[in-house]
Amino acid sequence: MDVKDSALRAELDRRLVTLERDxxxxxxxxxxxxxxxxxxxxxxxxxxxxxxxMA
Amino acid sequence: MSANEDVAKEATFGSLPVLRSERVWNFTDFTWVNVGLAIATWAFLVGGSTAALVGFQKGLAAMVIGNAIGVAVMLLGSVVSSQRYGVEQYTLLRSVFGFGGVAVLVFTVVLFTEMGWSALLGVMFGRATTQVSNQVFGTDIGPNALPVTILALLALAIAWIVLAKGPLTMRFLNRIVSPGLALLTVGMIVLVLTKTSWNDLLAAKPLNPFPSEGLNFALAVEFNLGVGLSWWPVMGSLARLTDRPRSALWPGFIGLFGATIVAQVVGMAAALTLGDPDPTVWMVPLGGKWLGMLALLFIAFANLTSLTSIVYSTCLALRQAGGELLARFRWEWLTGGFFLLPAIISFWPNLLYDRFLVFVTWSGAFLAAICGTVIADYFVVRRQRLDLRGLYAHRAASPYHFTGGFNLSGLISTALGAVAYVVLYNPQTLDTLPAFNWLTASVPAVVVAAVAHIVLSRALNRRHLAPAVAGAVPVTTHKES
Structure with missing residues (x-):
C-alpha cells in the first residue's frame, strides 16, 4: 500500500474512525x-x- | 469497471481494515469456502505421493497426523489475527517482521513457493491433456515429452489471460470447478471401490518406498505437515471477511483438515490400486476411455482455475509488499513476470512434479518457521493486541518500523527455525537425525522459531512491546476474555 497516497489515507482514516466509533x-x-x-x-x-x- | 481498475481497487483498498458491513462470511459460508479450497487437484497429487512411501493404513495415519498439526499451526499463524483486525495477513506481519522484513519474505519464501505450485499445476495440465491425446488420437506422448512442456506453457498463457481480465472472471470459473471437483472425488471413490476390495487396499504395498519403514512413515507425516502449512500464504486474506473468531478458526479446520483428508485418501487409494502416483494416469483405467477423458479434461480445466487463484493472491501480496515501486507496474506485466520462472521450469516437467515431496518439504521448512514466529509474536509477545494505526503509519512514525524497517528478532527466529528443520531433516539430501522419526522436522522448527522470537523480542525490542492502547481503535481496547 502506498502510504503517501492521499485518497488511500483518507479512506484509511475513515475506516479507523468508523471502527473506533461504531x-x-x-x-x-x-x-x-x-x-x-x-x-x-x-x-x-x-x-x-x-x-x-493406527500406524 | 475495467480489469485494471478492479485489480487496482483490490490491491490498494484490499489492504485496508474491513468494516462490519464487509464481513460477509459466517461460520457456514466460510466452511464452504474452505471445503472448496481443499478439494483441489493437488490433493490427489498429495495422496499419490503419500502412496509412494507407505501403504493405505500408514498413509491414512500420516495424513491425519500431518494435516491436523500442520493446519492447526497454519490457522494460528494466519487466520486468528486477520479475523480479529479485519486486515490481510501481509499487513499484519509488519508487527512480526517490520515493513522491509515482510517484503523480504514475500519476495523469497512466498514468491518461490507459489511459483513452484504454479509450475506443478501447469505440468499437470500438460500431462492431463497429453493423456487425452493418447486416448483419442492414439499418440504415444510420454510424461516428460516436449508436448507436455508446450501444453504447460499454454496453461500458463491461458491463466495469464484470465488474470488480465480480473477477479470477476476467476470467481465465475471457481463456481463451476469447486462442485465439479467434489463430484469427481465422489465418482473416484465409487470407481476405486469397484476396482478393488477393502482387503486388497489394506494389503497394497507402497509404490516407491525407501528401505527403512520408520523413515517412510516419518517422511509421509512430514510431507503432510508441509501440505497443511502450505495454505498459509492465502488464508489470512480470506479470514478477515468472517464475522466472529469462531467463524474463522473452526471452518478453516473443518475444511482444510476434513475435506483435504477425504480427497487425499481417494488419491492414495487410486494410486495404490493402479500402481502409479500420478493422478493424470488414473482416470482412463478407472473410468474407461470416454469417462476418463472427460475427467482428464476437467482436471486440466480445474488446474487452470487453481493456477489463476494462486497467482492472483500472490501478485496482490507482491504489490502490497512492493510499495510504490510495484504499484507503478501494470497488472498485466506483474502477472506476466510472475509466470517467467514457472515457464522455464515447464521445460523440465519432472523437475518438481516427480520431486513433489522435496518441493513441499522445502517450502514447509520455511513456512513452519514463519508460523512459529508469528504465533509467538501474536499470542505471547503482543498478547493478541496490535496497534492498528501503527500498522499503516509511514516508516519511522510506525511502532513497527524496528531497525530500518526490519524486525531482526522475527527474521533471525525464522532463520533459526528453518535451520532446525534442515538439521533434523534435509529435504535435498534426505539426511535425517534419529529424532526426526519421533519429532518430525516441522514441529521442532515451529518451537525453535517461537522460543527464539520470545527471547530475542525481550532482548532487542523492549521499546516496541508497550501495550497498544493509547490512540488505538476499539479492537485493541475490547474486553479480553
Whole structure:
C-alpha cells in the first residue's frame, strides 16, 4: 500500500474512525477465546495419538 | 469497471481494515469456502505421493497426523489475527517482521513457493491433456515429452489471460470447478471401490518406498505437515471477511483438515490400486476411455482455475509488499513476470512434479518457521493486541518500523527455525537425525522459531512491546476474555 497516497489515507482514516466509533465491543473484534485454543490443542493431540495408534 | 481498475481497487483498498458491513462470511459460508479450497487437484497429487512411501493404513495415519498439526499451526499463524483486525495477513506481519522484513519474505519464501505450485499445476495440465491425446488420437506422448512442456506453457498463457481480465472472471470459473471437483472425488471413490476390495487396499504395498519403514512413515507425516502449512500464504486474506473468531478458526479446520483428508485418501487409494502416483494416469483405467477423458479434461480445466487463484493472491501480496515501486507496474506485466520462472521450469516437467515431496518439504521448512514466529509474536509477545494505526503509519512514525524497517528478532527466529528443520531433516539430501522419526522436522522448527522470537523480542525490542492502547481503535481496547 502506498502510504503517501492521499485518497488511500483518507479512506484509511475513515475506516479507523468508523471502527473506533461504531464497532467498539463488536464480537467480530473479540480475541480468540482461550477455550477455543485449548479445544483445538486437544483435538490435534487426540488426532495425533489416533494416527500413531493406527500406524 | 475495467480489469485494471478492479485489480487496482483490490490491491490498494484490499489492504485496508474491513468494516462490519464487509464481513460477509459466517461460520457456514466460510466452511464452504474452505471445503472448496481443499478439494483441489493437488490433493490427489498429495495422496499419490503419500502412496509412494507407505501403504493405505500408514498413509491414512500420516495424513491425519500431518494435516491436523500442520493446519492447526497454519490457522494460528494466519487466520486468528486477520479475523480479529479485519486486515490481510501481509499487513499484519509488519508487527512480526517490520515493513522491509515482510517484503523480504514475500519476495523469497512466498514468491518461490507459489511459483513452484504454479509450475506443478501447469505440468499437470500438460500431462492431463497429453493423456487425452493418447486416448483419442492414439499418440504415444510420454510424461516428460516436449508436448507436455508446450501444453504447460499454454496453461500458463491461458491463466495469464484470465488474470488480465480480473477477479470477476476467476470467481465465475471457481463456481463451476469447486462442485465439479467434489463430484469427481465422489465418482473416484465409487470407481476405486469397484476396482478393488477393502482387503486388497489394506494389503497394497507402497509404490516407491525407501528401505527403512520408520523413515517412510516419518517422511509421509512430514510431507503432510508441509501440505497443511502450505495454505498459509492465502488464508489470512480470506479470514478477515468472517464475522466472529469462531467463524474463522473452526471452518478453516473443518475444511482444510476434513475435506483435504477425504480427497487425499481417494488419491492414495487410486494410486495404490493402479500402481502409479500420478493422478493424470488414473482416470482412463478407472473410468474407461470416454469417462476418463472427460475427467482428464476437467482436471486440466480445474488446474487452470487453481493456477489463476494462486497467482492472483500472490501478485496482490507482491504489490502490497512492493510499495510504490510495484504499484507503478501494470497488472498485466506483474502477472506476466510472475509466470517467467514457472515457464522455464515447464521445460523440465519432472523437475518438481516427480520431486513433489522435496518441493513441499522445502517450502514447509520455511513456512513452519514463519508460523512459529508469528504465533509467538501474536499470542505471547503482543498478547493478541496490535496497534492498528501503527500498522499503516509511514516508516519511522510506525511502532513497527524496528531497525530500518526490519524486525531482526522475527527474521533471525525464522532463520533459526528453518535451520532446525534442515538439521533434523534435509529435504535435498534426505539426511535425517534419529529424532526426526519421533519429532518430525516441522514441529521442532515451529518451537525453535517461537522460543527464539520470545527471547530475542525481550532482548532487542523492549521499546516496541508497550501495550497498544493509547490512540488505538476499539479492537485493541475490547474486553479480553
Amino acid at each position: 464497532e467498539s465491543g463488536d464480537p467480530a473484534h473479540a480475541p480468540l477465546a482461550a477455550a477455543d485454543l485449548w479445544l483445538l490443542a486437544a483435538i490435534v493431540v487426540a488426532l495425533t495419538i489416533a494416527g500413531w495408534v
